[in-house]
Amino acid sequence: MIKETLIEVSGIDFSAGHFVSEGGKCERLHGHNYQVSVRISGEIDSQGMVVDFRVVKEHLRLLCKEWDHRLLLPAHSSQIKISTRGEHTEVKTPEREYSFPTKDVLVLDVIETTAEELAKILATKLGSVLKQEFPNVHQLAVSVAESASQRAIVVIDL
Numbered sequence: 001m002i003k004e005t006l007i008e009v010s011g012i013d014f015s016a017g018h019f020v021s022e023g024g025k026c027e028r029l030h031g032h033n034y035q036v037s038v039r040i041s042g043e044i045d046s047q048g049m050v051v052d053f054r055v056v057k058e059h060l061r062l063l064c065k066e067w068d069h070r071l072l073l074p075a076h077s078s079q080i081k082i083s084t085r086g087e088h089t090e091v092k093t094p095e096r097e098y099s100f101p102t103k104d105v106l107v108l109d110v111i112e113t114t115a116e117e118l119a120k121i122l123a124t125k126l127g128s129v130l131k132q133e134f135p136n137v138h139q140l141a142v143s144v145a146e147s148a149s150q151r152a153i154v155v156i157d158l
């Protein structure tokens with residue numbers, strides 16, 4: 001008796017800059033070569049699959065491409081204040097002030113640009129796409145790794 005069937009897709013990556021504030025202090029600006037993987041559980045369909053691997057990879061690649069080679073900034077941080085004026089985006093933290101080209105910056109709808117928050121965005125977006133195309137899918141787990149030793153995993157039910 002099969003209880004559950006899972007598929008896993010990995011090897012999707014993007015490189016981005018960020019910094020996170022914590023306890024009133026901000027990290028220095030730095031970057032990661034983020035590694036993204038996803039695990040999907042559901043019933044095997046009439047084609048013999050849960051979801052076509054290629055479809056999942058294609059959606060994930062498109063989502064990660066938006067973030068690739070950008071500075072990711074949080075829209076709702078209590079410590080990181082962002083103001084965009086045309087081609088320049090000014091960023092203020094308690095200790096530093098930066099100015100970046102607006103075209104190199106992405107302001108995300110998050111409190112901080114942690115791996116957890118990035119995984120949450122990817123899981124939500126991928127989840128809404130999969131839910132429409134694959135009613136046999138039950139659950140989705142998206143992992144965002146900042147390095148080989150640290151990753152965040154967000155699990156959502158569909």
Ligand SMILES: [Zn+2]
Binds near residue numbers: 019030031
């Ligand atoms: Zn970092």
